[in-house]
Amino acid sequence: MEFRAFAALVNERFNQITAQGEVFHVDASRDDLWTTYLDSFPDGTNPIFRERAQHDCSTCRQFIRGVGGIVTLGKDGNLQTVWDVKADGFYAEVAQAMAEFVRCGSINRVYRSREPSYGTLSNAEKVEGGSDITWHHFHAKLPKRLVVNNVGEANSEFDAAHQVLGRGLGELTLGALEIVLDLIESNSLYRGEEHKKAVRGFLSLKKQYDALPKERQEGFVWANLDNRAARFRNTAIGTMVQDISEGMEIPKAVGRFEAKVAPHNYRRTSAPITKGMIEKALGTLKDLGLEDAVHRRYAAIGDVSPSDVLFVDRSVSPLMKDPLKDLLMPEAKAPKLSSKGAIDISGEDFFESVLPGAVGLELHLERRHLGNFVSLTAPQGESTGRLFHWNNDYAWCYDGDIADSDMRRAVEAAGGRVDGVFRFTHSWNHDDRVRNASLMDLHVFMPGSHATIDNGIHDRYGNDQRVGWNHRKHNQSGGVQDVDYVHRAPADYIPVENITFPKLRQMSEGRYVCKIHNWSLRQPTKGGFRAEIEFGEQLFEYEYRPSMKNKEWVTVAEVTLKNGLFTIKHHLEPKSSQATKWGVTTGTKVPVEAVMLSPNYWSGQGQGNKHHVFVLRDCCNPEPSRGFFNEFLRSDLHEHRKVFEVLAGKLKCQPTGDQLSGVGFSSTRKDTITIAVQKDGATRTYNVQF
Numbered sequence: 047m048e049f050r051a052f053a054a055l056v057n058e059r060f061n062q063i064t065a066q067g068e069v070f071h072v073d074a075s076r077d078d079l080w081t082t083y084l085d086s087f088p089d090g091t092n093p094i095f096r097e098r099a100q101h102d103c104s105t106c107r108q109f110i111r112g113v114g115g116i117v118t119l120g121k122d123g124n125l126q127t128v129w130d131v132k133a134d135g136f137y138a139e140v141a142q143a144m145a146e147f148v149r150c151g152s153i154n155r156v157y158r159s160r161e162p163s164y165g166t167l168s169n170a171e172k173v174e175g176g177s178d179i180t181w182h183h184f185h186a187k188l189p190k191r192l193v194v195n196n197v198g199e200a201n202s203e204f205d206a207a208h209q210v211l212g213r214g215l216g217e218l219t220l221g222a223l224e225i226v227l228d229l230i231e232s233n234s235l236y237r238g239e240e241h242k243k244a245v246r247g248f249l250s251l252k253k254q255y256d257a258l259p260k261e262r263q264e265g266f267v268w269a270n271l272d273n274r275a276a277r278f279r280n281t282a283i284g285t286m287v288q289d290i291s292e293g294m295e296i297p298k299a300v301g302r303f304e305a306k307v308a309p310h311n312y313r314r315t316s317a318p319i320t321k322g323m324i325e326k327a328l329g330t331l332k333d334l335g336l337e338d339a340v341h342r343r344y345a346a347i348g349d350v351s352p353s354d355v356l357f358v359d360r361s362v363s364p365l366m367k368d369p370l371k372d373l374l375m376p377e378a379k380a381p382k383l384s385s386k387g388a389i390d391i392s393g394e395d396f397f398e399s400v401l402p403g404a405v406g407l408e409l410h411l412e413r414r415h416l417g418n419f420v421s422l423t424a425p426q427g428e429s430t431g432r433l434f435h436w437n438n439d440y441a442w443c444y445d446g447d448i449a450d451s452d453m454r455r456a457v458e459a460a461g462g463r464v465d466g467v468f469r470f471t472h473s474w475n476h477d478d479r480v481r482n483a484s485l486m487d488l489h490v491f492m493p494g495s496h497a498t499i500d501n502g503i504h505d506r507y508g509n510d511q512r513v514g515w516n517h518r519k520h521n522q523s524g525g526v527q528d529v530d531y532v533h534r535a536p537a538d539y540i541p542v543e544n545i546t547f548p549k550l551r552q553m554s555e556g557r558y559v560c561k562i563h564n565w566s567l568r569q570p571t572k573g574g575f576r577a578e579i580e581f582g583e584q585l586f587e588y589e590y591r592p593s594m595k596n597k598e599w600v601t602v603a604e605v606t607l608k609n610g611l612f613t614i615k616h617h618l619e620p621k622s623s624q625a626t627k628w629g630v631t632t633g634t635k636v637p638v639e640a641v642m643l644s645p646n647y648w649s650g651q652g653q654g655n656k657h658h659v660f661v662l663r664d665c666c667n668p669e670p671s672r673g674f675f676n677e678f679l680r681s682d683l684h685e686h687r688k689v690f691e692v693l694a695g696k697l698k699c700q701p702t703g704d705q706l707s708g709v710g711f712s713s714t715r716k717d718t719i720t721i722a723v724q725k726d727g728a729t730r731t732y733n734v735q736f
Contacts, residue, residue, distance in 0.1 A: 047134035049101070050168075050182040052141075055131040060186045063118040063126055069192060070118065070268055072125070072151030076111035079147075083110050086143035091136040109165035109184035115148055116157050119269045123262040125149050153268045156204040158194045163187045191480070191572060200570075207276045207537060212267045214248065214279030215255045222290035223249045226283065229300070232691035236304045240459050241283040248275040248284070272479065276537065282306045330686060339433040340690075340697055342673020344705035345422035345440055347640065347661075354648040357401055357641040359663075388720055388731040393658070393711075396721075396734045406724035407638035409660055409709070413585055413625055415719070416632065419445040420659055420710035422645070423673045423699050434678045436653040440645035441678050443671045443699075444710060445628075453578050456542040462529035464580075466546035468553070468605065468612065470560045472577040473542040475535040480572035483535045484594070487563045488543050488577070489514030490525060493556020493607075503598045513545050515565065524552040534568050553607055560602045567596035577602050581612040587621040628707060629664045635722065637663040644710070646678075655714050658736070662708035670698035711736045 063069065084092070084102060092101050117125040129145040132138075165185035170178045194200045227245050230238035251273060255266055270276060278284045286303040290296065331340065347362050391400065425439045433439060453471050454464050463469075470490055475482040495511035513525040520526070524547055531541035547553055562575055574590035579602065588602055601617040624633045642648075644657035654677075672694045679690060711717050717736045722729055 047137050048182075049137070052131075052133050052137040053182055053184050055133060056128055056141075056184055057186055059131050060113065060116075060128045063116070063128060064189050064192065067118050068269065068272065069116050069157040070153040071155050071157045072115050072117055072148055073154040074115045074148060074151045076115075079110050079114045079144075080107055082147045083114070083140070083144060086140045088136050088139055103181065103183065105165050105169070105181075105183040109186060112159065112161065112164040113157075113186055113188075114144065115151070117148060117153065119265050123258065123265050125153075125265070153265060155201050156268070156271065158192055158197050158200045159188060160193070160195065160197055161188070162193050191570075194569070203537075204271060207271045208267060210279050211270060211273075211276040212264075214284065215252060215263070215267060217291060218248070218252065218279065218284070218287050219291040220249070220252055220256065222287045223252060225290055225296065226287050228696070229296075232694070234691065235300060237307050238283075241281075244275065244278055244281065244283060245287075247273070248278040248287075251275050272481070272537065326686065330683065334431055334682075339425055339431055339439065340674070340693055341426040342423050342441075342697060342699050343426050344667070344671075344699045344702050344707070345424040346702070346704040347706060348704075349424050349440070350640075350642065350706070355640050355642040356397060356658075357404055357407060357638070359406070359637070359639045362639045388733045390733045390735065393734055393736040396732060397658070400723060400725070400732060401641065404723050404725045406729075407641070407660075408635040408722040409638050409662065410720035410722070411630060411632050411634060411636050411662075411709070412720075413632045415709050416625060416627055417444075418709040418711060418717070419628055419665075419667070420657070420708065421445075421667045421671055421699070422659065422706040423671070432680060433674065433683075434646075435680045436646040436648075436651055438645055438648055440648070441674050442644050442657065442659065442710065443673070443675075445667065445669075445671070453542060453576065454580075456540070457529055457544045460529045460542060460544075462544040463546045463548065464544075466548040467550045467581060468525075468547040468558070468607075469544065469578070469580040470546075470602075471529075471542065471544045471580075472562055472575050472602075473540050474573070474575040475537075476540050476576055477573045481535075481537055481570045482573040482575075482593070483568040484564050484571045485532065485534070485566040485568060486541075486543075486575060486594070487515045487565045488527075488545060489561045489563060490545050491559040491561065492520060492523060492525075493554050493558065495559070501598070501600050503595055505597050515563075522552070523554060524548050550607075550610065555607050555609075558605045558607070560605065562590070562594075562600045562602060564594035564596060564598045567594075574600075577618075579603055579605065579614065581605065581614075584614075586614065586616070588616075588618045589621065590618055628668065629666050630662055636665070638708070638721075639663050640706070655712055657710045657712050659706075659710045660708045660719075661706050665707045666701070666703060666705060667707050668701050670700055673697060673699050 083106075087101060113128065117127050120126050125148070127145045127148045129141045129148065131141050133141045163186060165183045167185050168180055168182045170180050172178050223245060226235070227242070227249065229235040230242045230245065233239075251270060255263055258266055279288065282303055285306075286299050289299040289302060294302075352358065421443050423441045423443055425433075434441060453473055456473065457464050457471055470488060472486070472488045474484070474486050490513045492511040492513075511520070513520045513523075513527050515527075518527045518530070525545060526548075527543065527545045529542060529544035531543055533541075535541050560577075560579060562577065564571075571593050574592050574594060577588040577590070579586045579588075586603070590600055590602075594600065603617055603620075604615040606613050606615070624631050626632075630636050638660050640661040642659050642661070644655075644659060646653040647656050674690075674694055676684075676690055676694075683690065709719075711719070713736070715736070719734050719736075720731060721734055722731045
């Protein structure tokens with residue numbers, strides 16, 4: 047094998063490992079790398095040319111000293127080097143010696159360089175009295191993400207993240223993390239829900255770390271520096287986990303945490319549960335014969351009696367408890383016509399006059415129903431006693447978790463409004479793979495402003511008819527920027543900003559231009575932003591992936607208000623407005639398998655709030671859910687409600703394929719659904735108003 051072919055293999059390998067993930071450097075000195083390279087040639091294979099060894103050239107030395115010691119981590123946790131190539135002849139010995147030498151080192155830093163390239167492909171040398179000689183060399187061009195102006199600053203940032211993550215994984219215990227997660231899920235921690243995702247994320251990392259052999263744990267730390275959980279230990283919730291890990295009593299640790307995150311006038315109304323409280327509550331369950339009643343599962347159609355449903359599809363009705371021969375409806379007939387327009391009707395009139403006799407239902411599932419998803423729950427075994435304050439053992443659990451609206455929740459957590467008639471929100475630094483530390487602003491330019499829709503790089507804002515940055519409020523329209531972020535975004539933080547217009551009557555007709563401005567470029571900036579525009583019952587989501595230059599503007603969309611209605615012209619391609627949850631998709635018609643009241647209204651009883659539950663075909667909750675809530679419990683169990691909060695969080699219903707899940711509507715909340723009803727040989731559509 048010629049050196050030219052060997053250098054090409056090393057270059058190809060370099061490109062592979064720098065493209066597949068984060069790149070690191072081992073603690074081998076630059077001089078030792080070069081010496082090892084020269085010493086690895088077997089005797090007689092590094093001939094002298096012009097009074098020096100043939101392979102001893104300054105160009106190759108630059109390459110080996112610069113990138114010869116870089117590595118990446120494979121899926122198995124082992125170090126992968128640029129020397130892992132299949133070479134022939136004595137070059138195979140050179141490659142093996144270099145790979146073994148590099149692997150003997152330990153990762154000591156994330157690799158970054160000021161140089162965009164090392165080595166060169168070839169150069170020609172003129173020889174007196176003879177032909178020119180072409181010399182081939184090691185060479186590599188670094189990906190842009192590895193090239194920085196200030197290597198020391200970059201290394202300092204990575205080193206700090208490594209120290210925080212390493213200490214966290216080594217010092218925080220699984221037991222402490224699970225205790226804090228239990229406190230959050232049982233609503234026993236002030237503002238705990240805001241930290242639930244962070245605790246779960248670090249708990250997942252901790253489990254992976256503990257499962258590794260000790261010799262691979264350090265590599266795991268380096269490989270996860272970009273994980274959002276990397277700086278968990280230094281957060282308020284991380285400090286609480288640290289306190290509990292070190293043996294601090296739970297009430298004291300909770301108090302220390304809440305002193306940091308709660309307002310000065312906050313006073314805890316209830317203490318987290320103690321061992322004594324747990325023992326007393328379990329004693330009460332035993333005395334009442336309810337030890338098995340708290341073990342729950344998802345309810346199935348076979349649990350329900352026909353007398354407790356308002357509608358059931360014929361295809362599922364034979365599976366019901368105590369099925370009746372004729373069931374609840376006449377034979378289905380093919381529809382003869384479809385109504386052109388939906389009929390507005392109250393919920394009471396719909397259930398009294400339309401639903402009886404229906405042979406088929408299709409519910410128009412919309413995005414706004416994502417918070418209405420509900421599952422019915424049942425006892426795991428035979429009933430051993432009454433757990434609830436109604437006379438059966440069934441309950442229900444709303445999900446309410448809109449998985450694709452993290453930005454909306456972030457705005458609410460930051461004190462912003464999401465209930466206006468028109469909302470424009472954006473966030474950045476959301477991609478785990480890259481970092482965007484820039485300071486980015488959002489703006490809405492009003493009708494009559496001189497804002498252009500063109501993108502470009504400038505710092506001009508036109509006239510003052512806008513909301514954003516130094517014009518936080520537009521008095522005439524009521525538009526206000528109520529969430530702002532002004533710092534360099536940390537690696538594990540997703541900033542969010544929000545503009546909302548609360549009242550339609552204040553807004554002028556015309557064009558509202560929504561734009562993002564990279565007001566201050568702050569390195570590293572390796573990604574774009576996400577944005578949401580919401581009006582009426584429509585939500586549009588956008589993702590802009592390219593990195594934005596300093597002072598660069600990007601137009602997201604134009605929203606036009608005319609005759610009291612909003613329309614939109616997209617400048618960025620929106621993501622699909624459809625959302626899939628529990629196996630069903632918004633923006634589609636979903637067959638209804640059954641309609642029933644919540645179990646507290648079964649058998650003619652009426653206990654508390656009434657809920658109408660529409661069980662949807664193929665709707666299946668894939669996550670564990672609470673089998674009961676404190677407000678469901680019979681009165682003589684109320685004194686133990688703190689313990690039951692924790693029990694309900696631990697004894698969750700596990701996912702099954704034959705569950706009763708769909709969407710529910712409470713009698714205490716205004717809501718609407720559109721339903722196509724097959725009845726009397728026709729199909730008519732109704733807008734049902736609860």
